[in-house]
Amino acid sequence: MNDRADPSPAHSSTSPAHSSTSGIDPAGAPQPVPFGEALRFWLKLGFISFGGPAGQIAIMHSELVERRRWISEKRFLHALNYCMLLPGPEAQQLATYIGWLMHRTWGGIVAGALFVLPSLFILIALSWIYLRFGDVPLVAGIFYGIKPAVTALVLHAAHRIGTRALRNAYMWCIAAAAFVAIFAFDLPFPAIVLAAGLIGFFGARWAPQVFALGGGKSNGQASYGAALIDDHTPTPAHARFSRARLVRLVLAGLGLWGAAMGALLVAQGWQGTLTQMGWFFTKAAMLTFGGAYAVLPYVYQGAVEQHHWLSGAQMIDGLALGETTPGPLIMVVAFVGFVGGWIKQVLGPDALFLGGALAATVVTFFTFLPSFLFILIGGPLVEATHGKLGFTAPLSAITAAVVGVILNLALFFCWHVLWPQGAGGRFDVVAALIAVAAAVALFRFKLGVMPLLGACALIGLLVTLALPR
Numbered sequence: 422m423n424d425r426a427d428p429s430p431a432h433s434s435t436s437p438a439h440s441s442t443s444g445i446d447p448a449g450a451p452q453p454v455p456f457g458e459a460l461r462f463w464l465k466l467g468f469i470s471f472g473g474p475a476g477q478i479a480i481m482h483s484e485l486v487e488r489r490r491w492i493s494e495k496r497f498l499h500a501l502n503y504c505m506l507l508p509g510p511e512a513q514q515l516a517t518y519i520g521w522l523m524h525r526t527w528g529g530i531v532a533g534a535l536f537v538l539p540s541l542f543i544l545i546a547l548s549w550i551y552l553r554f555g556d557v558p559l560v561a562g563i564f565y566g567i568k569p570a571v572t573a574l575v576l577h578a579a580h581r582i583g584t585r586a587l588r589n590a591y592m593w594c595i596a597a598a599a600f601v602a603i604f605a606f607d608l609p610f611p612a613i614v615l616a617a618g619l620i621g622f623f624g625a626r627w628a629p630q631v632f633a634l635g636g637g638k639s640n641g642q643a644s645y646g647a648a649l650i651d652d653h654t655p656t657p658a659h660a661r662f663s664r665a666r667l668v669r670l671v672l673a674g675l676g677l678w679g680a681a682m683g684a685l686l687v688a689q690g691w692q693g694t695l696t697q698m699g700w701f702f703t704k705a706a707m708l709t710f711g712g713a714y715a716v717l718p719y720v721y722q723g724a725v726e727q728h729h730w731l732s733g734a735q736m737i738d739g740l741a742l743g744e745t746t747p748g749p750l751i752m753v754v755a756f757v758g759f760v761g762g763w764i765k766q767v768l769g770p771d772a773l774f775l776g777g778a779l780a781a782t783v784v785t786f787f788t789f790l791p792s793f794l795f796i797l798i799g800g801p802l803v804e805a806t807h808g809k810l811g812f813t814a815p816l817s818a819i820t821a822a823v824v825g826v827i828l829n830l831a832l833f834f835c836w837h838v839l840w841p842q843g844a845g846g847r848f849d850v851v852a853a854l855i856a857v858a859a860a861v862a863l864f865r866f867k868l869g870v871m872p873l874l875g876a877c878a879l880i881g882l883l884v885t886l887a888l889p890r
Contacts, residue, residue, distance in 0.1 A: 467539040477512035493648040509792040510749030540748025548759035566881015567741040569856035579827040592821040600825030610719035621818030632814035662801035674794040713750035715823040730761025758784030
């Protein structure tokens with residue numbers, strides 16, 4: 422899958438990792454990690470977490486399992502299996518889970534927040550540059566080359582998720598039905614997710630083997646030496662299930678959401694742009710089964726068609742920026758928020774940047790709040806049920822439906838890139854050639870996202886300078 426990564430990270434070696442990191446004895450378990458040392462690592466991770474969820478999970482595996490040995494391979498994969506069942510960015514949730522396991526609630530909050538904040542600040546800066554200087558030939562040329570590459574990336578995402586999810590004819594039928602539902606009938610994405618989930622729930626009773634969730638298990642796990650949180654390390658007291666703790670966390674989460682939404686209601690009213698953003702992205706946060714590409718059609722429907730916070734072409738540009746920054750790809754919502762806040766002038770015409778930055782922050786808060794709650798509330802249950810996670814059949818059906826939805830998104834992007842002036846306009850041959858070349862690079866040569874976008878940006882710049890549009 423593209424945004425639901427393989428839970429068995431690639432290992433460069435099967436021998437114990439030798440590290441110069443302080444506090445690690447190669448012959449025994451590492452010493453307890455101070456909160457400050459963990460904080461510095463999570464901050465570093467937020468700036469180097471390129472490569473999408475697969476790359477981010479591989480970085481965490483290399484650093485936390487192999488090099489530092491803060492957590493064992495088995496416990497790492499067990500946490501990842503849980504995160505993959507949740508809506509939201511699994512790499513960010515995995516960081517939150519490990520941070521929580523090591524340093525209680527604040528450890529999880531710090532780990533998850535630092536995974537997101539660097540990309541938020543970077544995207545705010547890039548969004549401002551995009552809106553302020555987007556018509557400059559240099560910037561326009563770069564985006565001219567990147568847009569066809571993004572189209573190829575979305576198509577590649579559909580293929581990668583499809584090869585994992587469409588394992589039988591029933592899953593193919595679910596994907597085809599989802600494509601027809603959104604392409605021909607313009608059904609809302611939440612309705613498609615709900616229908617697919619119900620099909621999986623009831624279908625599993627009829628044919629459980631059809632809806633069994635593939636993958637998720639590692640064969641022949643490597644040994645890297647004793648870990649601070651090892652296979653048989655008892656669950657710490659703070660990570661054990663408690664009804665009182667569960668109630669406190671639920672009330673705290675609802676209180677945070679209610680306080681933020683209440684402040685927006687008082688400031689702007691229900692129809693205010695920021696209030697509508699908060700409500701819309703709360704719903705979007707619950708629908709990111711299958712990763713960021715899965716929820717993008719829903720974001721497009723709401724942000725572009727319903728609320729008009731940005732245009733379809735700007736949505737493609739935002740996805741390109743999201744692909745080139747660290748952090749989870751779902752951070753593209755910060756771009757959506759910034760552009761919407763700028764265009765709607767949420768703080769007035771004299772404070773466009775501040776309005777955009779505030780909107781991006783609001784959108785990020787409401788998008789990621791559920792991710793923290795899922796980990797802090799569900800973590801103790803997971804720690805008590807190693808390898809016994811259920812409810813996978815609805816997720817399997819939802820993931821199959823996501824393939825059809827993403828294919829529709831690829832067609833939408835392709836239409837806007839190849840016919841930029843609409844149905845009556847000319848066909849952009851150069852953009853088509855760039856898109857085909859990008860697809861070949863992805864499917865045939867397995868080129869990485871960053872080199873692909875860099876090469877296409879350079880081609881777009883050269884074409885724009887040589888053939889002024």
